[in-house]
Amino acid sequence: MRNRLLDWLDARTGYKALLHEALDEPIPGGARWRYVFGSALTATFMIQLATGVLLMFSYSPSATTAWGSVFYINHEMTLGWVVRGIHHFGSQAMIVLLAFHLIQVLLAGAYRAPREINWWFGMALMFITLGFSLTGYLLPWDQKGYWATKVATNIAGGAPVLGPYLQKVVVGGLDYGNQTLTRFYGLHVGVLPGLLVLCLVAHVALFRKHGVTAPPKAEGMDRFWPKQVFMDTVASAVVLSVLLGLVFMEGGANLDAPADPGSSNYPARPEWYFLSLFQMLKLFEGDLVIIGTFVIPTAIVVMLMLFPLLDKVLPGRVAHFSACTLVFALVGGATYLTYTALHEDANNWEFQAQRLEADRARQRALTLAADPEHRIPPEGPSYLLSRDPAFHGRMVMETKCLSCHYYGGKGYITRVISQVKPADLEKVKSPVVIEGSPRHVATSLMAIADGFTSTGPATRDKAYGEHVYRFQGRDAKEQQVEAIVSTDGRRVDVSTHSKQTASDLKGFGTKPWLRGLLENPASPTYFGHVPQAKGMKGWKKKSKLEAKELDAVAEFITEYVSKLGPEGAIEDLEADEQANAHPGLAAFKKECKKCHELGLGGEAPNLSGWGSTRWLTHMIQEPGAEDLYGFLAEDKQMPAFADRLSENDMSTLVRYLEGETGETDKTGETDKTSETSETGETGETDAFPAPAEVPKSDDLAVAR
Amino acid sequence: MSLNRREFAGIGTFVLGGLMSLVLAVPGVAYLLDPVLKSRKGGPSGDEAIGFTSLARLADLVEGLPQAFPVLAERQDAWVKYPKEAIGSVWLIRQPEGSTERVVAFSAECPHLGCGVNLAPDKHSFACPCHSSSFAIDGKPTNVIPPRPMDRLDVKLSDDADPEVLVRFQRFRSQAKEQIPLA
Numbered sequence: 033m034r035n036r037l038l039d040w041l042d043a044r045t046g047y048k049a050l051l052h053e054a055l056d057e058p059i060p061g062g063a064r065w066r067y068v069f070g071s072a073l074t075a076t077f078m079i080q081l082a083t084g085v086l087l088m089f090s091y092s093p094s095a096t097t098a099w100g101s102v103f104y105i106n107h108e109m110t111l112g113w114v115v116r117g118i119h120h121f122g123s124q125a126m127i128v129l130l131a132f133h134l135i136q137v138l139l140a141g142a143y144r145a146p147r148e149i150n151w152w153f154g155m156a157l158m159f160i161t162l163g164f165s166l167t168g169y170l171l172p173w174d175q176k177g178y179w180a181t182k183v184a185t186n187i188a189g190g191a192p193v194l195g196p197y198l199q200k201v202v203v204g205g206l207d208y209g210n211q212t213l214t215r216f217y218g219l220h221v222g223v224l225p226g227l228l229v230l231c232l233v234a235h236v237a238l239f240r241k242h243g244v245t246a247p248p249k250a251e252g253m254d255r256f257w258p259k260q261v262f263m264d265t266v267a268s269a270v271v272l273s274v275l276l277g278l279v280f281m282e283g284g285a286n287l288d289a290p291a292d293p294g295s296s297n298y299p300a301r302p303e304w305y306f307l308s309l310f311q312m313l314k315l316f317e318g319d320l321v322i323i324g325t326f327v328i329p330t331a332i333v334v335m336l337m338l339f340p341l342l343d344k345v346l347p348g349r350v351a352h353f354s355a356c357t358l359v360f361a362l363v364g365g366a367t368y369l370t371y372t373a374l375h376e377d378a379n380n381w382e383f384q385a386q387r388l389e390a391d392r393a394r395q396r397a398l399t400l401a402a403d404p405e406h407r408i409p410p411e412g413p414s415y416l417l418s419r420d421p422a423f424h425g426r427m428v429m430e431t432k433c434l435s436c437h438y439y440g441g442k443g444y445i446t447r448v449i450s451q452v453k454p455a456d457l458e459k460v461k462s463p464v465v466i467e468g469s470p471r472h473v474a475t476s477l478m479a480i481a482d483g484f485t486s487t488g489p490a491t492r493d494k495a496y497g498e499h500v501y502r503f504q505g506r507d508a509k510e511q512q513v514e515a516i517v518s519t520d521g522r523r524v525d526v527s528t529h530s531k532q533t534a535s536d537l538k539g540f541g542t543k544p545w546l547r548g549l550l551e552n553p554a555s556p557t558y559f560g561h562v563p564q565a566k567g568m569k570g571w572k573k574k575s576k577l578e579a580k581e582l583d584a585v586a587e588f589i590t591e592y593v594s595k596l597g598p599e600g601a602i603e604d605l606e607a608d609e610q611a612n613a614h615p616g617l618a619a620f621k622k623e624c625k626k627c628h629e630l631g632l633g634g635e636a637p638n639l640s641g642w643g644s645t646r647w648l649t650h651m652i653q654e655p656g657a658e659d660l661y662g663f664l665a666e667d668k669q670m671p672a673f674a675d676r677l678s679e680n681d682m683s684t685l686v687r688y689l690e691g692e693t694g695e696t697d698k699t700g701e702t703d704k705t706s707e708t709s710e711t712g713e714t715g716e717t718d719a720f721p722a723p724a725e726v727p728k729s730d731d732l733a734v735a736r
Numbered sequence: 737m738s739l740n741r742r743e744f745a746g747i748g749t750f751v752l753g754g755l756m757s758l759v760l761a762v763p764g765v766a767y768l769l770d771p772v773l774k775s776r777k778g779g780p781s782g783d784e785a786i787g788f789t790s791l792a793r794l795a796d797l798v799e800g801l802p803q804a805f806p807v808l809a810e811r812q813d814a815w816v817k818y819p820k821e822a823i824g825s826v827w828l829i830r831q832p833e834g835s836t837e838r839v840v841a842f843s844a845e846c847p848h849l850g851c852g853v854n855l856a857p858d859k860h861s862f863a864c865p866c867h868s869s870s871f872a873i874d875g876k877p878t879n880v881i882p883p884r885p886m887d888r889l890d891v892k893l894s895d896d897a898d899p900e901v902l903v904r905f906q907r908f909r910s911q912a913k914e915q916i917p918l919a
Contacts, residue, residue, distance in 0.1 A: 079760065086764055100815035108815070110770040111763040118763075262745035265752045272756050407817035 055257035057240060061250025063260035066140075069133035070239070071264035072271050074232065076125050079272065080164075083119040084221065091171070093217040095210045096412035098173035099290040103401050103408070106287055117279030123168060125271055126161050127305045131363070134158070138339075138359055141352055142245040148340035150238040153231050155337060160228045165303060167220040173213060173413075175390060178291035179300030181216075182208060187325045208293065289393040290413035299386040301377070308369035311376075332362065381496050381523050382449040396423050396694070418680065422694025425684035432673065432685070433537065435530050438556075440538040443512075443530035450524050452476045466490050469501045469517070476521035481528075483508025484515070496523075532561045534670065540689055541594070541643025547586040550577075564668040567627055567636050581619040588616020589642060593630065596640035598650075598659070601631035633659030648686045652677070775919070788892050788902035795898050797830035797839065802855055802862070802873065804828075804844060807905045825852060826889060826903055827862070829873065841903045842875050843887040850910045853886065862886065887915050 042048045059067075090109060092101040105112040134154070137143055143151035170181040189199030204211025254260060292298075302310050309329065316324040335358060342351035377383050400406040400416045409415045417423045434444035450456075456479035463475040469490035478484055486505040493502045495516050503515040512529040536557040539545040549558045553568035577585070592611040596604060602625065605611040627636035638659035641647040653674035655661050661669050677685065739747065766773065791805040806822035825844040831837055842862075846853045851866035861878065862871040870878045875886035887908050893899040909916040 082760060082764065086767055089768065097816075104815040108774075109767060110773045111766045112770070114763040115767045118760075258742055258745035258749060262749045262752075265749045265756075269752045269756055272759065276759065401815065407812065408815050410816050410818050 055255070055261070057243075057256040059244055059246075059254045059256060059260055061244070061246030062252045063254040063256075063263055065263055065267075066136055067244060067260060068264050068267035069129055069136050072267040073126065073129045073133055074236075075264075075268035076122055076129060076271055077228070077232070079275070080119060080122045080126065081225065083115050083122065084225075086115050087119060088221060093171065093213045095173060095213060095291070096410075098171060098213055099287075099413040100401070100408040102172040102174075102287055103398070103413075106284060107398070107402060113284030114279055117282070117284035118275050120285030121275045121278045121282075123165055124303070124305065125275060127165065129271070130158055130161055135359065135363075138356060140245045140247070143340050143355070144343055144352070145340065147238070147242050147245070150235060150242070151340050152337065153235040153238065155333075156231050157228065157235060160224055160231065163224050164220060164228075165305070167216040167224065169303065170213065170216045171220065172287055173291045174288035175291055175295065175298050175394070176286075176288040176300070178208065178293070179298050180302050181212070183300060184302070190322060191326050192322075208291075287394075287398070289390065289397045290416060292393075292414060292417070295393075297386050298390055299383050304370065307373040308366035311369040311373040378497075379523070380451075381525050384496055385447070385449055385525070393417060393423065396420065399694075419684065420694070421684045421687035421692040424680070425686075425688030426693070428677065428681045428685040429537070429688055432677065432681075436532070436534040436670070438532045438534075438536040438538075441536065443532055446528045446530070448480060448524075448526045448528075450480050450526075452479055452522050452524055456480065466503065468492070469503070470519075470521075472521040473501050473517045473519065476524055477503060477515055477517050477526075480524040481505075481507055481513055481515055481526045484513060495525075532556060534562055535559065537689055539691075541590070541648065542691075543586050543590045546589060546643075547583065550582045550586060564664055571623065571627070575623060577619055577623055581615070584614070584616035585619045585624065586616075588614050588620055589639060592616075593620075593639050594641060594643050594647075596630065598638070598640060598646070599631045600640040605630075633657075633662070635663055637661060645686055645690065648689060649682060652682065652685070788890070788904045790894070790900040791826060791841075791903050792828060792901045793898050794830070794839065794893060794901055797828055797901070799830045799832060800873075801859065802827045802829045802842075804855075807903070809905070824905055824907075826905065827853070827855075827886075828891075828901060828903075837891065838893060839891050839901050840875075841889040841891045841901075843889055843906070843908070845887065845907065845910075846882065847884045847887060847908065847910060847912075847915075848882045883911055883913050884915060 087105065090101055090105050090112070092098060102116070105116050107113070137151070137154065143154075166181070166184055170177040185199050185203055188202065189195045191198065200206065202212075202215060204215045301307070309324075312328065313321060313324045316322075339355045342355060345351075346354065397413065397416050400420060401408050401413065406416070409419075429439060430444060433439070434442075437443075457475060460475050460478045463471060463478060465471050466474040466477075466486045467489035473490075484503075484505050484507055486503055488504050490501045490503050493500055493516075495502075496518075499519050500516045501519065503513075503517070505513050505515075507513050507528060509531070511531055514527045514529075516525040517523070548555065549568065550572075553559050553565075553572050559565040559568055588611070592605055592608070592614065593600075602621070605617065611617060624639075627634075628639045629636075630638065630640045632638055637651075650657065651660060651670075654672050655670040656664075656666065656672060673682075789807060789809065791807065792803075797803060804825050804827055807824045807826055808820045809823050810820055811818040811823050827842040827844055829840045829842075831840060842853075844852050846864040846866065846869050848864065848867055848869045851864050853862050853864045853869070853871070855861075856863040856870065860873050862873075862875075863869070864882075867881055868879070869882040871882065871886050872878050875888065877885060887906075889906060890904040892902040892904075894902060907918045909918055
C-alpha cells in the first residue's frame with residue numbers, strides 16, 4: 033500500500049530522482065567531520081529564518097514603536113525571550129561558523145581552479161551575513177544599536193566620492209529616525225534574505241558540480257546519505273545546543289535603554305566580532321583614519337577575492353602557502369585587536385562608569401515599561417525616561433540645583449576618572465604617605481586631586497572588579513573629596529562635592545524637614561551655609577516656643593498652611609473649623625506671623641501653600657518675587673530659573689523634590705531574563721560603587 | 737537488534753533532526769500562541785476594566801430617543817498605554833417615567849459581525865450599515881440577519897439629584913445566539 037502510494041507520488045512529482053540527486057552525491061575520500069561547516073551554516077541560517085519570521089509577527093519598525101515591541105517580545109510574550117535570544121546568538125554563530133568554513137575551504141585549497149567562482153559566491157555570502165549583523169543591530173532602536181549604527185554609517189559616509197550619498201540613502205536622510213529603521217528593516221527582512229538565498233543556491237549548485245575537495249591521499253568513497261548527512265546533523269545539533277545554552281545562561285538577548293540622540297556619554301561598542309575593526313580605528317589619527325575605515329578593509333577584501341588567481345602568478349604550493357599565511361595573519365591580527373579592545377575597556381574606569389550610568393538608564397526604562405502604572409506612552413519610549421521624575425528630575429536637580437544646594441548630604445559631584453601618566457607623577461614634589469595605603473598609591477592620588485589632604489586612613493576595598501584603595505579628604509578649595517585608586521596606582525577616580533551654600537533639599541516640604549528647621553535653623557541642612565538668611569536664626573535665639581509647640585507649628589504648616597492658595601490668609605485658616613482648633617495656630621500667631629504674613633510676604637517668604645507644587649514652582653521660577661525672597665538684595669537671592677528650565681524639566685524636578693525619587697521600587701526588573709544577563713556578564717556581585725553613591729546591587733555588573 | 741553504521745547514521749539523522757525541530761517548535765509555537773496562553777487585560781485598563789463608567793447625566797437624555805455616547809477609558813495596547821480616549825460607543829435610551837429601568841443601554845457593536853450600529857432614519861429603530869441588520873428600539877432584531885438582539889449593558893444611576901448614568905462597558909462574542917462576554 034505504502035509503496036503504491038509513493039509510486040503514485042513519484043509518477044506525478046519525480047521526487048525519487050530528486051532525492052537521489054540530493055542524497056546520493058558521491059563524496060570521494062569518504063564523509064568527514066571537516067565538511068560539516070557549510071551545512072551547519074545553512075542550518076543556522078534556517079534557524080535565523082524561522083526565528084526571524086517569528087519576531088516579525090510582533091516587531092514594529094518605527095522610532096516610536098520598535099523599542100516597545102522588542103520590550104514586549106522580550107519581557108511579556110510567552111518564551112519571547114527564547115525566540116529573540118536564539119536569533120541574537122544565532123547571528124553570532126553565523127559569524128563564527130563562517131570563519132571556520134572559510135578556513136576549512138582555504139586549507140583544503142577548495143578556492144582554487146575550477147572552484148574560483150564558488151569562492152567568490154562564498155565571499156558574497158560573507159558580506160551578506162555581515163550586512164545582516166549591521167542592519168539587525170539597529171532594529172531594537174536602543175542606545176546600543178542607535179550609536180553603533182551611527183558610527184557604522186558615518187564610516188560608510190567617509191568613503192571616497194560616493195560615501196556621503198550612500199550614507200544618505202541608507203539612513204534615509206541626514207537624521208537617524210523612522211526612515212532609518214524602515215530602511216534597515218527592509219534590508220534585513222527583504223533584500224538580504226533574498227540575496228542570501230540566491231547566492232546560497234548558486235553556492236550549493238556549484239559545490240555539487242565540482243564536488244568536495246578531498247585530501248590528496250584520501251581513499252574510498254561515501255555517498256552523501258547517510259553518513260555525511262548524519263555528521264552534518266550532529267554539527268547542527270551542537271550549534272543549536274550551544275545557542276540554547278547561551279540563551280539560558282545569559283537570559284536571552286539584552287535590551288538597552290531606548291535610543292536617546294541627546295545622550296552625550298553613551299559608551300558605544302560594536303558587537304564583539306567588529307571589535308577588531310573598532311580597535312583598528314584607534315590606531316589612525318586625523319586624516320589617516322580613512323586607512324582604518326576604508327583602505328585596510330578594502331585591501332583585505334580584494335586580497336581574499338584574488339586568492340584563486342594567485343595560482344596564475346605563483347607556483348601552486350607557494351600560492352596556497354601564501355594564501356593560508358595571509359589568512360592566519362589576518363585572524364591573528366583580528367584576535368589581537370579584539371583582545372586589546374576588551375582589555376582596554378576592562379582597565380578603563382571611565383568606560384565602566386559610563387557603562388554603569390547607561391545600565392542605570394536601561395534598568396529604569398525597563399522598570400517603567402513593565403510597571404502597569406506607566407507602561408510606554410503612545411509618543412514612544414524616549415518619553416519613558418525624559419518624563420520620569422526619578423530619572424530626569426534627578427538629573428535636572430543635580431545639574432541645576434546641587435551647585436549650591438545639597439540633597440541628602442551630597443552636593444554636585446564632579447568626577448574625574450584618570451589614567452595616571454608619568455608626567456602627572458612628576459608634579460607631586462613631596463609625596464605624602466596616607467595611612468593605610470602604599471606610597472605609590474598615595475602619590476598617584478596627589479597627582480590627580482589637587483591639594484588633597486586626607487581626613488582619615490585609606491581603606492582597602494573592591495571596585496571596578498579589582499582591589500582598590502578608598503580615600504576621604506578635602507582638596508585645596510576645602511571641597512569634600514572621595515577617591516578610589518587602583519593598587520598599582522595607575523587608575524584614579526576622584527569625586528569632588530561642590531561646596532554647600534544653600535539648604536539640603538531632601539525632604540523639603542515635609543513635616544520632619546520643617547521640624548528640623550524649627551529646631552536648628554543654623555544647621556548645615558537649613559541655613560547654616562546661608563549667611564544672608566538671618567531671619568530664622570535670629571528668631572531661634574529669642575524663641576520661647578517649646579518642643580511641643582514646635583511640633584504643632586510644623587504640623588500646622590504642612591497640614592493647613594501648605595494647602596492655601598497664594599493669597600490665602602490667616603483668616604481663611606481661622607474660618608476653617610479644624611485648622612482653627614489646631615494647637616499650631618496659636619503658636620504660629622505668637623511667633624511666626626510677625627515675619628511670615630500669610631498671603632503677602634515682605635520681610636520673610638509667604639508661606640501660603642508652602643511646599644506645594646505651586647509654591648515650589650514659583651520659588652524655582654522667581655525666588656526674588658516680592659512674596660518670596662524679594663526682601664534680599666538681588667545678589668543674595670537664589671538665581672531665577674524661569675527661563676532656564678523647560679516645562680518638562682520643571683515639572684519633573686518639582687515632582688522629584690516632592691519625593692517621587694523612585695527609591696521605593698528597588699525591584700528593578702521582575703523578569704528573570706534580565707536578571708541573569710545582568711549578573712551573568714561579569715559574575716561580579718561585589719563592589720563596583722561610584723565613590724559617592726553606592727549603587728543598588730542590581731546595578732553592579734559591568735556590561736562590556 | 738543491532739544496527740550497522742549505515743542504519744545508525746540514517747536513524748540518528750532522523751532522531752536528531754526531529755529533536756532539533758521539536759526544540760525550535762516549542763518556543764515558536766508557544767510564542768505564536770501567546771495571545772491564547774496569556775490572558776492579558778486588553779482594552780480598558782484600570783478601574784474602567786471592571787467597573788461602571790459615567791456616560792451622561794440623566795437630564796441630558798430625551799425620553800424615547802436613542803442617543804450615542806462614547807466610552808472613554810485608558811487602554812493598554814500590547815506595550816503602549818493610551819490615556820483616556822474613546823474605546824467604544826453606547827446607545828442610551830431614557831425610558832418613560834415609572835418604568836422599572838429608567839435608562840436602557842445597548843452596545844453599539846452589532847452582534848452580527850461587530851460593525852457599529854447606527855440609528856435608522858426614523859430615529860426610533862437601529863440599522864447596521866454593514867450587512868443591514870436591523871433592530872427595534874427595544875433591541876429586538878427586526879430582520880433575520882442578526883443572530884440575537886442588541887447587547888444590553890448593565891446600567892446604574894448615581895444618587896445625585898441630577899443622576900449620572902453609569903454603564904458597565906463590555907464586549908460580546910459576535911455571531912453567537914447568546915450574549916457571551918469576551919474574556
